Amino acid sequence: MPPSTAAYDDLPRLLRLMAGDEKHAPIATSTIDVIWVLFNRVLDIDPARPDDPERDRFLLSKGHGPAGYYSVLAARGFLTEDDLRRFGLFDSRLGHHPDRNLVPGAEISSGSLGHGLGLAVGTALGLRMNGRSRPRVVVLVGDGELDEGSNAEAIEFAGREALTNLTCVVVDNASSTHGWPGGIAARFAIAGWATAEVDGHDRRALEDAFSLDHCDGPLAVVARVEDR
C-alpha cells in the first residue's frame, strides 16, 4: 500500500481540526490506534484505487466518535484537512456518523449499533462467491455494541461458515452494561473463531494479532483500551 501522507504523530493535530462531537472524543481516541495499524500496516487499501475489487475492506461498525477514523483517512489521503475542518457542517462530507456515499474510503454507513458485523459477513461471502480469495474484510465493533442481538446472529453464522477472510476487532472499553462473563474472546471462540486479546494501544501487538493464522475460521481480535 502507498505510504501515509501524514505520520502517526500528526493524528492529534488532525483530530483537533474537528469540533462539535466532544462527547464522543474518548471513543475517537480509543479506536485510533487500531484503525491506524489497520490502514498502515495490515490492509491493502489505496486512495488512488478506492473501488479496486481486490482491495481489502474496513467496515467501521461502531460509527460513534468517528473523528479518529476520519483523521486516519485524512492521514492516508482519502480526506483533506479542509474536510476535517468542516466536520458536522450542513454540507460537509463528514457527519458524526459516517456515510459511505459521502466519505471517500468508507465501506459502510454506520451509526446505529449492531449492523457492521452482518454487513461484513455478507461482504466476505460475496467476495468468496466472486472467487476473490485475496481481499480481507475487517470490521470494528465496540464491546457495548456486542449487546445488540444481531451480533450474536452474525458471530454464530460466520463461525459455521468458516469465513477465513473475515476479521472482527472488538475495541473493549468496558462499556457493555452487563459485561461478558468468561470474556469477550470466549464468546467468539465457542462459535469457531480464532481469537487474540491485546492492548488496544500497542501498535506492534495489534499488528501481530491481525497477522495471526486463522485458516479454519474467522479471526476475532479483542483490543482492550481504557474504560469509558
Next chain:
Amino acid sequence: MSAAPDLALAEEAEPRSRPEEDDERLGSPELDQRSRFYSVVPRLLAEDRRLALVLADIGVAYLDEEALAPVEDRVVNVGIREQLMIGVAGGLALAGMRPIVHTFAPFLLERPFEFVKLDLGHQDVGAVLVSAGGSYAWPTGGETHFGHRDVAVLDTLDGWDVHVPGHAAEAEALVRTAAEGDGRAYVRLDLTSNRRSHERALRGRMEAVRHGTHGTVVAVGPMLDRVLAATEGLDLTILYATTVRPFDAAGLRQTLGRPDVAIVEPYLAGTSVARVAEALDDTPHRVRGLGVRREELRRYGTVEEHDAANGLDPAGLAASLRGFFSF
C-alpha cells in the same frame, strides 16, 4: 429422561415437512405464485452470476436441491436469523452481488425493518426482497404470521419498487424483471391468484381491463377477479396494477372519467390512497381505499373467512363499491 406423554393430535391428511414450513399448501408452479418462485429461482441464479439467494430457513424445504446444486455456492441459508439475513444481503450487494432475499412478509420487512432501512437503503445498495404468505395465507397461523402491513411499512422508505403479482406467471415475470435490475425491489407473493395473467400490466403501467364513466376502481394483484365480479354490470373503469411503487399516476389520469377512485389492495386498507391523491392533486376528487382492516381480528379459520371479515370477498366489495359510487 422420562418418556414423553402420549398426547398425539389427530392425524393429518398429509404429513407436514417441518414446523417452520407449516404455513400453506403449495399448488403447482403453473398456478401457485410461491411454488412458481421456487421453481424459477434456481434458473435465475444459473442465468446470472450476480444473483445470490438469501434465506432464513423458510423455503428451504420447498426448493429443489437438484436444481439448486449447480448454483449452491450462491445460496445462503443463515438459519432463523432475520436481522443477519438482511445484513448479509447488504454485504453481498456491497461486494457486487445482487441478493434475492426470501421469507414470510412479517419476517422479511417487520422484524428486521431497521436493517432493511440501513443495510440496504442507507447503504444505497440494491436487493430483491420476495415475500410469501400474502396477508393471511396461513389463517390459522394468526397475527404473528400475517403480512398485511408490509407495503405500508415499506412505504416509509425511499427508493423501493413494489410488485404485487396476481398470477403465477406474473410472479415469475416480476421476479425476473426485479432480478435483472439494479435497484431495490419488493415482490409480494400471495396464495390467492386471478384466473389468468395480464401481460400488459407487467411493465409498470396499469392495464384498463374495463372502461366506464361513473368512476374508477384500481384492482391490485390478486384482487382483480373479485373486483370484476363485484362490479359486473356497473359503469366503472377497472384498472389492474401489478406494480404499485412507483404508482402509475399517468395511467390513472389518462383513463380518468368522473374523478371518483376506489383502490382495492390485498394488504392494509388505504395503503395507496395518498398515491392516488398525489396523482390527482390538481383535480377535485374522491378516493376510497379498500383492503385488510387495521384492527386485529384474533380469528383463525380459512382465507375465505378472513376475506369476508375484511370485506374483500365479492359480496363485501360489491357493497362497499356500490356505496362509494352511489349505485
